[in-house]
């Protein structure tokens with residue numbers, strides 16, 4: 314049921330078909346009911362008129378017969394009564410059954426009766442006389458006309474039945490006044506009515522089905538191009554701009570198709586223009602970086618010479634030579650980063666996986682960083698379950714990621730301890746680097762991986778950071794099919810988690826270390 318509801322909600326064709334069929338149902342129902350009441354009234358009217366005409370002629374015949382035998386002997390009268398009963402109850406072709414009920418009333422109405430009057434009261438078909446409507450009997454007794462009424466009567470040997478009763482007062486010679494009733498069964502009429510009902514219902518259902526079918530055929534013509542457009546738009550999202558809609562006619566759908574195709578064309582050209590532009594920019598960065606390398610090498614050699622001789626110069630020149638070397642180091646680092654980024658952009662960065670021990674690599678990085686930076690008072694604690702964690706990855710890239718995470722942590726740790734956690738699972742390995750320093754504003758968290766983005770550019774200038782480290786680290790991790798997640802909260806420090814597949818190139822199934830630290834209060 315739920316599936317049907319969802320289908321109707323999501324499909325335009327089903328929506329139109331369902332609403333058309335529902336509206337048609339209402340219309341068919343109203344016209345069907347009107348038709349039925351007209352037809353049934355007609356059938357009942359015709360049936361009533363024929364029955365009454367027949368009843369009138371029967372009564373007339375009976376009266377006439379009794380008039381003829383007036384004064385004759387009782388045996389002749391008895392015979393006449395029997396004849397009348399037989400002739401009145403004879404059924405015609407369209408009738409199911411006809412019964413008669415003869416009942417004497419007010420015997421004192423025969424003034425010159427010398428004999429004991431014979432009572433000819435009769436009832437056929439085992440009719441229950443008590444079920445006759447008393448009101449009709451009253452009317453018959455007191456009137457000279459044919460009276461009739463619809464009623465439900467009981468039989469002794471059958472079920473109750475709906476009938477039409479027509480009655481009239483009759484006088485039988487030498488006997489008295491009688492009520493004579495002819496009871497017409499309505500079974501045939503009811504059969505006709507139910508036949509009409511069934512035919513109307515069947516016609517209604519067939520009509521609704523046909524309406525549904527026609528709507529479906531019509532809607533399909535409109536929905537088909539819309540579906541086609543949706544499919545092509547989906548292809549656009551996947552980067553395939555070559556698809557176009559087929560325009561075959563000149564109606565509104567064709568206008569939509571043409572507009573859609575124009576849009577595709579313009580999008581395609583805009584995108585290729587932008588692609589060109591970005592390719593030119595990438596080329597520019599890559600070319601400039603390459604071009605800068607040669608003069609930089611010369612500069613480096615010259616500066617080394619000056620630096621080597623610094624004891625011979627006076628202190629200000631010696632200090633300048635030290636600064637020169639330091640800035641050249643930074644320049645070289647920046648150039649190296651730019652070249653690496655150009656490689657990522659040009660999609661020529663390749664993985665060179667090898668087996669190595671991650672714990673040993675982390676220890677080496679920490680030793681290097683702490684050794685270089687005497688200014689750091691921070692301690693780095695490593696937490697891992699086993700002595701060795703062997704993985705297969707590009708050691709140069711993993712080292713670059715770790716160095717950046719660790720140096721970032723040390724830079725922002727404000728001399729508080731930095732915790733490194735290593736978790737190994739069946740399919741992946743995760744390294745979490747947590748510091749307890751100033752932390753990162755949640756609003757800028759998504760920007761830490763942007764190129765050249767630094768939370769505090771002036772501080773970075775002192776430290777020598779360019780804001781390229783994390784963006785390169787993210788590209789490095791993704792090259793392994795891994796991920797890099799960042800978490801930070803002002804005053805609670807930052808947490809960076811690198812998750813890599815144990816074997817480079819395979820997929821990671823989850824995150825063994827969540828980026829939000831466990832010690833961080835959930836409600837804050």
Ligand SMILES: Nc1ncnc2c1ncn2[C@@H]1O[C@H](COP(=O)(O)OP(=O)(O)OP(=O)(O)O)[C@@H](O)[C@H]1O
Pocket residue numbers: 717721722725748750751752753761766767768769773777778779780781782783784806807808
């Ligand atoms: N552990 C951290 N705590 C607080 N802020 C951080 C942390 N790590 C990174 N950031 C913020 O993210 C910015 C970008 O870091 P990223 O490593 O990309 O650049 P960088 O360290 O400034 O320079 P580079 O790594 O290129 O030498 C940093 O400048 C800093 O503002």
Ligand SMILES: [Mg+2]
Pocket residue numbers: 717718720721778782783
């Ligand atoms: Mg950094």
